[in-house]
Amino acid sequence: MGVGRGELTDAAWARIEPLLPVATGRGGRWRDHRQVINAILWRLRTGAPWRDVPAKYGPWKTAHERLRLWTADGTWETILDHVRVKDDSIGKIEWTFSIDSTNVRVHQHGAGARKKGAARPTGSKTSRTDEALGRSRGGLTSKIHLAVDGRGLPMSVILTPGQAGDNPQLLPLLDQVHVKREGPGRPRKRPDRVLADKAYSSPATRRALRARGIAFTSPEKKDHAANRQRKGSAGGRPPAFAPQTYASRNVVERCFNRLKQFRALATRYTKRAAYYRAELTIAAIILWLREPQASP
Template sequence: MVVVVRRGELTDRAWARIEPLLPVTDGRGRPWRGHRQVIDGILWRLRTGAPWRDVPERYGPWQTCYERFTRWQQDGTWARLLEEMQVKDDSLGQVEFTVSIDSTIARAHQHAAGARKKGTTARQSTPGNPKPGQALGRSRGGLTTKLHLLVEARGLPLVLHLTGGNVVDCTAFHDVMAKLRIRRPNGGRPRTRPGILIGDKGYSSRTIRLDLRRRGIKAVIPERRDQIANRKRKGSRGGRPHAFDALTYKHRNLVERCIGKLKQWRAIATRFDKLASRYLAGVTIASLMLWLRQAELSDTL
């Protein structure tokens, strides 16, 4: 049987990588509808930002696509697939631990409002879910969500973290770094400490610099103008300027490019999901596709 691959769908190479990692049964004894067809339907919805009811019939019933998307979000399947791609590349020595950190804002559509604030839906926490709360905040753009990213030296996302759009970048820094855990395939302690961390002026704080120094991580973060002025005003009591590697800082564009690639998915550029866990699952799937695309490029070299 010849499978016709449309734009944005899983290629044969990508499917061969994730097929062995997918659940075999649905846990209720009923056979699954073909995983590849349903995943392609989920990708179509994320790429277009259309309502689930508008998923084309060629991908099967839209209810099946939505149910598979939500069930695998709840049991952590999407997060596990992304983790497996990271672990495999790391075991092959392809993940360089020079990481860049940044964030981006996603405007929340009116359909994203109205999620339950009480009960298990808002409170439960699973491997695929963020902390309680729906990661919505008021900012200049209205109701927004902020996506915090940590990417490796090839511009592939290692950590995804959601907050409200009104949260300052530096206040979410420790939560983002705490999620950096690349599991070892043969056991042992996971990789949690990069060699170099690149960030913009929004991460220039005394607390962050001291934490990175304590952990032996080189900080490539420029100082803000007010910090420079305060140090000069204090004279000798202001201390020495922080070391700054301008050449390494040029690689910060990798996280900006990663954000640009993720926002090509319309359901990520604009948040339509009521629940933060659903939106995070969509970002996880888009990140998974970036890793699969990089794996295909590596195979052709």
């Protein structure tokens, strides 16, 4: 039987199968992991309710429960870390990062989560009462903050309410980067350069990146430039800006477009922020797995 549209290919399955949990205790065998992951991918791709998952993927409750369990124990993050480590070991990660954000509308089914019973991923700082929902005249929204490498592949993601500012999330996005080595050596945490639009161009951000030894390319805001000029020589020189380098920032826009091809991400139907972020992580895994593999 061939691989269906949007399902895991044999090559992708071979890469992630060794990373999946093994059933232990009295529970016996779990339903086939590949079938369940394909059920989750079908729901992500279509945006349909869980109850509409086709019968060929097994009970929809099994797929939903597996999503919940592997969100809580960090399995999705482990898989994403693994595919990034593999790419870095063969020199494919491009350490010039582009950063931006995008808003997504929250469907009416994505609101009203109860305060109890939320599964939190390992290491998550998201509280049970913080479901990353913002309210405006347009309704409920969430904001996805994203850092991608030079090829436009996700390196880190943060979810906030839709009205949250962009600039405060730049350093937290970089703090999430933690690419382990296949062999000995410390994990790599810092890019060589960051590209971002004017929303991130505050002097404080520039100083913080300079202190970390990270080059920064971003156009200066007019009010920042005017304030600097008013100070005269005390205001310092204008920040360096290379338009040709900045043009590469569009890779993050392309990544958002690819992520939003998953309809369950383009509109948020999931009540729990932890589960919606897990869905973003799963989509990121798929984007990484789609990249052609090269020999070391």
